[in-house]
Amino acid sequence: MSPRKSGLGRGLEALIPLAEEEATAQGVIEAPLASITPNPHQPRVPIRDQDLVELAASIEEHGIIQPLVVTRTMDGYQLIAGERRWRAARLAGLSTVPVVVKDVAPSEMLELALVENLQRADLNPLEEATAYRQLIEEFGLTQQQVARRVGKSRVAVSNTLRLLKASRPVQEA
Template sequence: MGGAKKGLGRGLEALIPSLGLEESGAIKEIPVDEIIPNPFQVRRNFDQKALEELAQSVKEHGLIQPLIVTHDAESGKYQLIAGERRWHAAKIAGLSTVPAIVKEVSPRQMLEIALVENIQRADLNPLEEAEAYHFLIEEFGLTQEEVAKRVGKSRTAVANTVRLLRLPPEVKSALAEGLISEGHARALLSLPTPELQIKALEKVVKQGLNVRQTEELVRKLQEPKEASPRETPPDLKEIETKLGDNLGTKVKILKGRKGGRLIIFFRSDDVFRSIYERLLGKQN
């Protein structure tokens, strides 16, 4: 938690100057109870053990990095922009006040900062990240390219993550709970129906398949199945038998709505020659 911008990547670093945080530097102590969560916080779950460890560090050293907050006119309190994990840790540590920088920002900027902060620190699970990207795209009209620039990722990476939202609830739950990885989930996306995706998921979890094995399973599930042979009608079966006896080999008749095929089997060149001669003999 050293420097305020160390290790945050291009995304948050690109947003900070636009908010004027570099120029302000005005830090004030704000009562912990006067702060409310960011309504655009994309992270839904916090690791309790990790929070307690951070709280212990806060007890010993205090909050090294200030929170970023904004005035909330409706409640009269301060709304978090960035630092929710540190805020929770401060409450666990029993702090009455926390250092914070107060800034006026738009809802879009609040979402962007919350998103980028969590992504750059790898705090979001893949589904939370996908939902955040989707929100930026749908609610604020950003393109995938614009989202990618803000979070320091490629457009392809953003697109692949958003695609995870197309998975059925069962697969999403497995991903959120850590039963499968994002790599597993992306492989399952290749299957054409939710039913197949769920069927594959069950095998992946039950057999403990890795991503490569899951990709192989998906490939096999997509292979066209051979049509089960239809039962030959009695009248055609009788003709097959007579033709087979006459030609001295197995014969198969495949009949469709508008025509069909007559298949004559042979095991060797000699048998083929014999069939050929018998057919010519029939014509002469």
């Protein structure tokens, strides 16, 4: 019976393939950005340039946290979900992005793109302001540092924080 070889004791290089196998087992791979085309069934209204600039700044700081969802095509991949992240990654100058590859029929692409957008629960402005205050108070960050870390302008962070000083009826509006 041959002994099973372990990555332990053989250096970091021996463990890297194990990490790559684990990522692939979970369905996340790195795909060349140039090989991905947009979803022609994108349900989201046109994406504002300022939103893309802010997201690109966040991606430059933190990378892409949530992988894009794609399907295979003859020439590469087509987006199912994540067009804002895809466009912002291009703007940020990335060459590859994390993706989850799903085998879907063209008729399912709009459905999946719509479900992905409907399932997302974005923070409301008050929740966003509370999170900014928490970063400032608990971690000693300045408004400028918060802005850089979340990919927003300092003015946007400052204006959002002002909500915390508003009356309760204004906050709940």
